[in-house]
Amino acid sequence: MRIIVDAFGGDHAPHEILKGARLAANKLGVEITLAGDESQIRACAASCRVSLAGMDILHAPTVFQMEYEPASILKEHSDSSMSVGLKALAAGQGDAFVSAGSTGALLVGGTLLVKRIRGVRRAAIAAVLPGNTVPFLLLDAGANSECTAEMLENFALLGSVYAQKVLQIANPRVALANIGTEENKGDPLRQETFRSLKANTKINFIGNIEAREIPNGGADVIVADGFTGNIILKLYEGMGKLMTGKLKKMFLGNPLGWVAAVFAAGGILKLKRQMDYKEYGGAPLLGLSRPVIKAHGSSDAKAIFHAIRQAKQCAKSNLAQVIKENLKA
Amino acid sequence: MRIIVDAFGGDHAPHEILKGARLAANKLGVEITLAGDESQIRACAASCRVSLAGMDILHAPTVFQMEYEPASILKEHSDSSMSVGLKALAAGQGDAFVSAGSTGALLVGGTLLVKRIRGVRRAAIAAVLPGNTVPFLLLDAGANSECTAEMLENFALLGSVYAQKVLQIANPRVALANIGTEENKGDPLRQETFRSLKANTKINFIGNIEAREIPNGGADVIVADGFTGNIILKLYEGMGKLMTGKLKKMFLGNPLGWVAAVFAAGGILKLKRQMDYKEYGGAPLLGLSRPVIKAHGSSDAKAIFHAIRQAKQCAKSNLAQVIKENLKA
Structure with missing residues (x-):
């Protein structure tokens, strides 16, 4: 190869x-x-x-x-x-x-x-992001800022196959990023996409996912239009950076913080590694x-x-x- | 009163x-x-x-x-x-x-x-969120999942006045949540809104903001349609929860973690307080x-x-x- x-x-x-x-x-x-x-x-x-x-x-x-x-x-x-x-x-x-x-x-x-x-219909950028326990796939992460329901259905299938074949997740749970969990939530695009995904037997569609549940391992594949997906991706990065920055400050900004850092070192490294995008490779263009x-x-x-x-x-x-x-x- | x-x-x-x-x-x-x-x-x-x-x-x-x-x-x-x-x-x-x-x-x-x-045109939900150093205002955080440029321009003004009068920020920096910083980035709604905000002399419009910069204090008022705003709000909450959960585990999952926790206690409390929505009150309906x-x-x-x-x-x-x-x- x-x-x-x-x-x-x-x-x-x-x-x-x-x-x-x-x-x-x-x-x-x-x-x-x-x-x-x-x-x-x-x-x-x-x-x-x-x-x-x-x-x-x-x-x-x-x-x-x-x-x-x-x-x-x-x-x-x-x-x-x-x-x-x-x-x-x-x-x-x-x-x-x-x-x-x-x-x-x-x-x-x-x-x-x-x-x-x-x-x-369109190629999508898929991002592999660190979740609470295992990584998950987000697509489209920014290639297509305007999408149709048909495109989103395509993305769901692309992501599902990638999660199975590359991330080795059997029967990956596919969810649609939305502002509520019920079928009728969100704008017309989300409502139409929900119906298409529900009817698609090639996908293990588990419904809408609210952004609050995204970091929590609520789904293996998260489908979004490229605008929303890019917002999620970048906020994820930004929040990760903010929190690790605050963590650092917590230890260094405290006169006895270095003692704490010594005792917590293993955990800090593990956390840092878990949130480190470099471990997850790049973003496949699916x-x-x-x-x-x-x-x-x-x-x-x-x-x-x-x-x-x-x-x-x-x-x-x-x-x-x-x-x-x-x-x- | x-x-x-x-x-x-x-x-x-x-x-x-x-x-x-x-x-x-x-x-x-x-x-x-x-x-x-x-x-x-x-x-x-x-x-x-x-x-x-x-x-x-x-x-x-x-x-x-x-x-x-x-x-x-x-x-x-x-x-x-x-x-x-x-x-x-x-x-x-x-x-x-x-x-x-x-x-x-x-x-x-x-x-x-x-x-x-x-x-x-429409009332918006504004959320006060903890930033890196000071809180910022996000609106619309979920009231209107479909928006026009005129509505977004309204939100910018509502948020700007709130930031001045209630958050006591002089000349608040207003930014549009978008997937790139340049004027031509994003979908047609974002492009049109950018032009309106740029022309509005009542607002200190500083341009587009990428989601990565949102937690970083990149703006005092962040304008979004209610769909995008709700995604940002809930992901913010979810990420905050994930990170504080991981922090807890870092201390408790380590045999000597409690020693670290004792020494870092002041910092932990400060961080927890800074990320605690309860300190920031509720969300005004503007x-x-x-x-x-x-x-x-x-x-x-x-x-x-x-x-x-x-x-x-x-x-x-x-x-x-x-x-x-x-x-x-």
Whole structure:
């Protein structure tokens, strides 16, 4: 299995990307193709002392910058590492693609270069978030700010298959993010979607979920339009940061706090690890014919390693084929 | 100043309501009218040893139950404590009304019995939430799941006046909850609202705010449609609960955790207090011609006390008049 990695996506490219790719090649038994400027990759590898042994380089002379218009990945920036990587994936030169670059461009490029699975209206960004006990999947986390009920039904199926095949959750509980639990709650979009999901026998639909229950493990797959999903995702991040910041202050702002910190250290580390997005890999773009994983923009080597691990699982589980069959039936 | 209190709203009515009202009468220098069944109020006061000295009772034989249709407050349940209290407020028998009962009914009753300020399209529920350093206001937190740009512009003004007059924030920073900071981000509703808010000279509009920055004190007033606002409010609550639960487990799940807890106790209490909604009073229903405060359904005496304190501040600051003038200008 070969994973194509965008060596120039994200805030810490290329050095953290190379380190993460090296770790994955060593530990996960995958082959790696690095997309990006060959001489820069070799120079960075030499200065960071990262061996490129066994890795392929797919030369791409430019980098897709965050401020570019997403659609420009198709023409003006078709020689960027992201574009070149996506085209290699589409051509079958690899089994999955990982990038920490622009989400918008990855979405446009994924949709138009890699293409959607037949029957999928729109690709969605799915985020894996830490819950009270186990992680859960949230989609759409921001790709489509305006949605129809049909799109949301699509997302429910995409998420359900991903939760089964990649997160290894048997019969995942799918819920619709809404402002009340009853069937008639929310706006017309939510009401119509509720009816569609209830009637869909391919999904274990457990009803509406209120946002209060989201962190609590109330569902394995949470379906939302991309606007609502993005609000949930980012508030989740922001609240996590606020609370860990307050925790830190609680220990450091107290003259005897360091004593407390010593005794609570194991628990603090466990909590920190549990809330750390880097452990959960990246966000899969679901609905595409081949796996594309969006790693966090601030990914370090560990986050890239986990994103590659996730890409491997997606490729291994033949996600697109399973989704296609479920959509047909 | 006289505050009318629904003695039978919420999970802990009437005993916690009576205790909270007593506290407020003693400490805040306000007069209290308790709306509800007189004999039950007297019996509860006697058994809980709460003095009713100086408080009026406005007899209402029934209770508006949570499962009733909100609109039924107008006819079938017009003899409920909530309905009787609202009508007394409308008739000028008090300066503000506090209830921990059904939000939907309070909204319908507030709108149709107390009436809106001229020029206000819809009343909004505003929630006061704990931020990183100071609390902020979120509206609409759930009254209107479908909104127009005009409604959102109204909410921005209502929130801005409330933040100035009640939260005592000079020139409050107003932001629009959106999925990106740039003007063209989000759906058409967000884009149109951005333009209206930018052009409105009555508001200190600072632009879009991403959900990640919401807990961080990024704005004093956050404007959202009621669907998005309710998602934010409830996720905020849920995340707060998750994190404090994890904190507890961190200390108790560790053999030496209790030692840590002893040393961190001051910090823990401070954190707990900072994240405790009971300290912030209730949620004002903004846009009504007289102040109506929705206290949390699980309010105890302390929460009721703070809601009455807040009701007093609203009445004292002549909120409706200031809003009216701002709308006219």
